Amino acid sequence: MKSVRRTRGTPPPDAFEAAPGLRNPHLQTVVGRIVRRRPEPRYDRVRLDTDDGDFIDLDLWRGPEDPAGTCLLLHGLEGSARSGYMVTTSEALAAAGIQAVALNFRSCSGEPNRLPRAYHSGQTDDIERALAWVGERYPGVPRAAVGFSLGGNALLNLLGRDRSDRGLRAAAVISVPYDLAASAAALDRGPSRLYGRRFLRSLRAKAREKAARFPDAVAPGAASARTLREFDDLLTAPLHGFRDAADYYERCSSGQFVGSVTIPALLLHSRDDPLAPAASIPVDMIRRQPNLSLQLTERGGHLGFLGRGSGTGPRGWLEQTIAEYISAALSAARTASNAEGAQVVL
Template sequence: MGKVPAFEAAFGLRNPHLQTIVGRLARRRREPRYDRYRLDTEDGDFIDLDRWRGPEDATGVCLLLHGLEGSARSGYMVTTSEALAAAGIQAVALNFRSCSGEPNRLPGAYHSGRTDDIERALAWMAARFPDLPRTAVGFSLGGNALLNLLGREGGGRGLVAAAAVSVPWDLESSADALQRGMGRVYGRRFLRSLREKAREKAARFPHVVAPGAARARTIREFDDRLTAPIHGFRDAADYYARCSAKRFVDPVELPMLLVHARDDPLAPASSVPVETIRRRPNLSLELTERGGHLGFVGRGRGEGRAGPRTGWLEETVSRYISRATHWTTHPDSGVF
């Protein structure tokens, strides 16, 4: 399998915000083909997993983790599931608590460093597909959480490889980016959904969830008022310091692909621990000049297809996961 060509931004889409916005709009047109499975958790809550229908004879299984206020139905989750299926890999998408279309049962939900639900999903995959090599891909917040898991002692959890895209390597830097310039537009979009969930939780758990969380004006303020206290952190600064992915990448031992754009408006490239990543032979860094945040809208291929198209990211990730899966089952086929 050859290497995916380097990413080239589509003509007219060299702006990071256009990459981010057009990438989202283009991908959300795809219709998901999922079957849902609900797992009750030991603490009295639940998580919902969405398994992509197909392929029939899968050679591996991959867990997908979405970003802040996303879900299995987010465009990048659907298109990556499609690409994995085309490569013979069964995709399973984890909806973080409160993100599957139904409020979760407890005051707490999910955050950038929460890993127990990822472990539950991986255990479910191991039980349901015991003979298939397991992998995982995290997007944005989901990538941060995945690195939190993989960088801790015993963090492999039976995975043979992983990938993470547009990771907010330094959560404080990302929170700051959402308070400046165009970043405030993204921040307001996230806050609409987060504040609505905060209102619902404050009504159900008035002695646990402060009503002020529903009036937060920034992501940092929301994390100070709800995310941090409800999940055992002192404040937003403590949460950011303890859960930022840059702390956990060096100890990762399994093969892992890391994709990031230098012009990412939500996760500043200055926070990517490039030197740490490049000195680790098991880590592969695809650091593109352009691409925005989960955008990567490239040029079309072939005559008559010069217009913008998504697909580079999906092809890059699925190719890496497919190669890792193939090498696991055919170690004599060459060096992965």
């Protein structure tokens, strides 16, 4: 069986082959998290005030002084700019001459936010604010974005809901839960319950902190929720304007929006993903879009993709796949822009 299946679009790099001893999806998922850890990422922090009186924190990689492009990185559930995959991808992008800017979703930057609201899989206003800042900070430099898991779902919401490119020339999303209800169900049963429990420990701790500061905004039972769906019912949904978890999942699942994305985009997913079932990927919809390139590997777990002979960290298969795709797409965008400028001069 082939190790990768993809649709049309900018060709991705070499097909993925799991490293020896790491063919199990749970090993890929867990070991991937371990080997990508970095003690002290080379970030500089910028804080942006939001229109509602809160803030978001951006972490800028200390990369090239004159970047050929910029790339906004969006982390997954209960991650941050310091998550291993965010750091190693920032390193790989910097090596390709691209300035990486990592957005910490609200409550994830290491400092409690000023308001009760946090973040969720369909929230896009903070992403838009971050993209606007990047455009102002690096005028005339082509922009891209990369979203991991929940961050990828939010990015597809942003790009697909109203078919706008948001000033981006390319995007990549990895291990996206295209069907949020299916992903929540996967995290509540079988071996994947271990991941669900890990997420819940962090989420419940934040719920306790929010309940102490904003007792009128947080349901008392949120801090003792037994499943992710129950947590979304008690906190995520009411805090962000949804009727319940089912309403939240239905309105924010990116599978319904991906076919409306208009820019070149790489969609990377493993068939054995234990957190975001590959069965929820709208493959037929994606295949109809020439700008979308679906790279569907047989193995790789969730945000794992530890390949044979590809090293780890910024030299890993996942990081190089992302960096090469984004670099090629931004280079094509610069060429097209230069050609348009030359026609205008003539």
